[in-house]
Amino acid sequence: MDKYGLIGYPLGHSFSISYFNEKFESEGIDAVYENFEIPQIEDVKEIIDSNPDLKGLNVTIPYKQQVLKYIKELSPEAKAIGAVNVIRIEHKGNKTVLKGFNSDVIGFTKSIEPILNTYHKKALILGTGGAAKAVQYGLQSLGIETLFVSRTKKKNAITYEEVTADIVREYNVIVNCTPVGMYPHIDECPKLPYEAMDSHTLLYDLLYNPDETKFLRLGAERGATVKNGLEMLLLQAFVSWEIWNGEEENYL
Structure with missing residues (x-):
């Protein structure tokens, strides 16, 4: 089962988790969306390493800028703004590559x-x-x-x-x-x-x-x-899904 999620701190009520899990259920998609509430950005590495089925992340406050150091490739918008709120995760053999986008x-x-x-x-x-x-x-x-x-x-x-x-x-x-x-x-x-x-x-x-x-x-x-x-929030969720499903060329 594919996995997606949100990193931030604190998370509290999340629009994304309810939106995506309802989407997966209604469209018969074999996937799940989880909240990853992490007290420091360094914890993102453990999240990725311990979830091999993780295909993508949304990023919220306060990590949109802090997460940049883990990103291999940035979209033009993300680079110009200096902030990422969508990450596509690619597993290439033993290597994990993170690509960063800004759907804001x-x-x-x-x-x-x-x-x-x-x-x-x-x-x-x-x-x-x-x-x-x-x-x-x-x-x-x-x-x-x-x-x-x-x-x-x-x-x-x-x-x-x-x-x-x-x-x-x-x-x-x-x-x-x-x-x-x-x-x-x-x-x-x-x-x-x-x-x-x-x-x-x-x-x-x-x-x-x-x-x-x-x-x-x-x-x-x-x-x-x-x-x-x-x-704006609904449009961002749609863009996230496109990016995670290999249509990131539209946003690079």
Whole structure:
């Protein structure tokens, strides 16, 4: 039986394990998906060595960047972003080769593109981690100028205190790549001048629990177009399955 899984720490509730095991059962696929909660990235070697049937892994926080040292070959997106969230595992005799991909870019780009309009030319990206870098890569591939927003002073980023009403009107696409507002902290939202938003504003939240975060609700109340990260998640799962099943040339 083929095996797939997710590495991260902590894992808690995982969308992937329920999605893939339901897929395997409904489609009669002889495979299983497991969660591998590992307290340090070095443990990934033991996971791979002790599971010879393991064909692929998803990677989540905090290992998307740390896992790079174990990857033999990277897709262009993964290399440019410096983060991997899908690994294809190939067993060649006694040798195990890991190939790294980033499905954040594909999932996000395909998800946001249909709701972009001609007046969406600049975007604020809330957060500066691996997911934020993937979002930047995706937006730039769509011809949109980007600017990071960080809680602290960082190179090539502004702080939340520096986000004025004029900036929100100019950078009218805003993507939340932070965990702020995620269940159970549903009363929290990024500190922004929401009063400056209108029907030309597009808010995209990578979070999908709750369905409508406070960030999205405050924007929608002012006429903004809003979307959560559920479709992105589903697209990422589809891409993972393609990569694991030998269609990785589409993403290299």
